[in-house]
Amino acid sequence: MKKEKIIKTTLGFLGFPLTLVNMYSNKKNKVNGLGNLVKINDRVIHTIDSGSDDSKYTVILDAGLSCCSIDWYYIQPQVSEFSKVISFDRAGYGWSSSVKGKYTSENVVEDLLKVLEKLNSKTPYVLVGHSFGGLNMRLFASKYPEKVAALILIDSVHENRYLSSEWDEERKNIHKKNLRLFRLGYITSSLGIPRLLNQPVGRKRLPEPYQKYINYIGYNPKTFEAVYKEFFYSEESAFQLKESKPLNKELPITVLSSNNNDVSWVEHQNILSNLTNNTVQIKTEDGHSIHLENPEIVIDTIKEVINELD
Secondary structure (H helix, E strand, C coil), rough: CCHHHHHHHHHHHCCHHHHHHHHHHHHHHCCCCCEEEEEEEEEEEEEEEECCCCCCCCCEEEECCCCCCHHHHHHHHHHHCCCCCECCCCCCCCCCCCCCCCHHHHHHHHHHHHHHHHCCCCCCEEEEEEHHHHHHHHHHHHHHHHHHEEEEEECCCCCCHHHHHHCCCCHHHHHHHHHHHHHHHHHHHCCCHHEEEEEEECCCCCCCCCHHHHHHHHCHHHHHHHHHHHHHHHHHHHHHHHHHCCCCCCCCCCECCCCCHHHHHHHHHHHCCCCCCCEEEEEECCCHHHHCCHHHHHHHHHHHHHHCCC
């Protein structure tokens, strides 16, 4: 990504008036985060910490690629009524600091571990991951099995989706196209081009006041860097999971699958449904963002998993 950074810096310099306008727009639209900033090393991670500290379990929510803690705007308050819940923004997303160099799922897991320790979060954890967040949560469960009570995957990606050795020609072309789009967003973000095109990182149709937050963080240059970096290193993240230790065969896992009929997606969901001897798959009629389209099924699943653990 060194070349892209040079191009981005050069464009920002050449288009300095546009850069100033974009900086002004970011400042004008600035809103504070919904939670708190937790300092780890030389930076901060934004977290939303809710629910009773007396809860036996702590539910951890990780959003998909391009999304952040705001994705859980409806689910987190509901789950907080019966459990401790923590959502967070991965590095560069939301109100979290960006990081220099590569950033992979392994980095996400280590950041999350430090955040949870800083918050004195009670174990064991019920890990909930949507899409790319599911990949991160599986890696966490593999690395720290003693801290995890259950895993809930919301239309999660399987690592094979990001392993080039598993791609057919169509998937290869889709990946190249997406990489170009993320790259373009990153190198033009300082100029405010994505803002002019109404193309923020993240959701575009959330109810207020939540869309107001996206209108700020979704156009921040560091957010475009975060999503490009996450996608750029996605194969390395996938390989980290592939090479990780198998999950405990008795770990309770619930796989919530969308109505996506793509052959490879269905195949991956079926593989996920056999991760352990205690895995249950729930097929829904919803699209990829089940937690936004049908949040009640996610809330009920979390509640049911916790009740069964007790």
